[in-house]
Amino acid sequence: MKRAYALLIVAVASLTLAACGGGPKMSGHGQDVMFAQMMIPHHQQAITMAEQAATKASSPEVKQLASQIESAQGPEIQKMTGWLKSWGQSASSGKSMRMDDGMMSDKDMTKLGSLSGPAFDKAFLQMMIKHHKGGISMAKTEQSKGSSADAKALARSIVTSQSAEVTTMQKLLG
Numbered sequence: 001m002k003r004a005y006a007l008l009i010v011a012v013a014s015l016t017l018a019a020c021g022g023g024p025k026m027s028g029h030g031q032d033v034m035f036a037q038m039m040i041p042h043h044q045q046a047i048t049m050a051e052q053a054a055t056k057a058s059s060p061e062v063k064q065l066a067s068q069i070e071s072a073q074g075p076e077i078q079k080m081t082g083w084l085k086s087w088g089q090s091a092s093s094g095k096s097m098r099m100d101d102g103m104m105s106d107k108d109m110t111k112l113g114s115l116s117g118p119a120f121d122k123a124f125l126q127m128m129i130k131h132h133k134g135g136i137s138m139a140k141t142e143q144s145k146g147s148s149a150d151a152k153a154l155a156r157s158i159v160t161s162q163s164a165e166v167t168t169m170q171k172l173l174g
Helices: 002-019 030-057 060-086 106-113 118-145 151-172
Strands: none
Touching: 002 118, 030 060, 030 106, 030 118, 060 118, 060 151, 106 118, 118 151
């Protein structure tokens, strides 16, 4: 009986500490942490692709779109990095991204880097559409499963902006 009572006290104390913030800093933010840790390298790759467009693209519309992508995603990386720091988490999950997350393979990135002119434009648009669709999927998951209001707001913004960019890219491809 004393043992059962002692276990009950330990259980109540543990729950109380967890409710008061005595648990891990990411408590309640598991999905939010995963979203940020996956979206940061996803955005970094998009920026790498977009930076190439400045010198390799022939279409002014592709160059403008790439600049827009770069300008939007840099600050978003900083925002997510700040959240991870405040949640006591690193920016890296230690997991590699899957191709179904829209990430380009090393082979894809090498191919894109070897192109210029109209061939670059076409490959960039095709790859970025796939890339954005993966990002939109991750953002929709955050919207439905996340708990951080800020992370969910960013996810909403990503869905809106990247969906519009996908439509633009599809039009540019003809």
